[in-house]
Amino acid sequence: MAMTNEYRVTGMTCAHCESAVRGEVSQLEGVEQIDVSAADGRLVIVSAGPLDDAAVLAAVDEAGYEAARI
Template sequence: MTTTEFAVTGMTCSHCERSVTAEVTQLDGVTAVDVSAATGKLVVTSAAPLDDAAVITAVDEAGYQAVRA
């Protein structure tokens, strides 16, 4: 298992959290997603290391910006 943390900007509510979770969960190998609008943190757990760009693109698809923390 690999855990990676990202900082996400633009989230303000639980709807934002659900949008990010829905996009990131679709990535191959993702086993868990924990996202918090209050802290601006996204923690992704995966079976194998993920490409940071894939996670950042998924967050972008949800309408937010992310960088590896």
């Protein structure tokens, strides 16, 4: 069953920022779809099952930004 998780991401300002976040998050196991918006400061992930929030936050951190689950 697909699950949707939403995060607030701070520090993104452009399409390059979105691409960096998308690239890191896409490496997480189970991720099926990613929607990143610098304008809204949002990250929405659709996954095949539950995601480890710590892994998502670490992936966003690796891209150079901060995130918090909404």
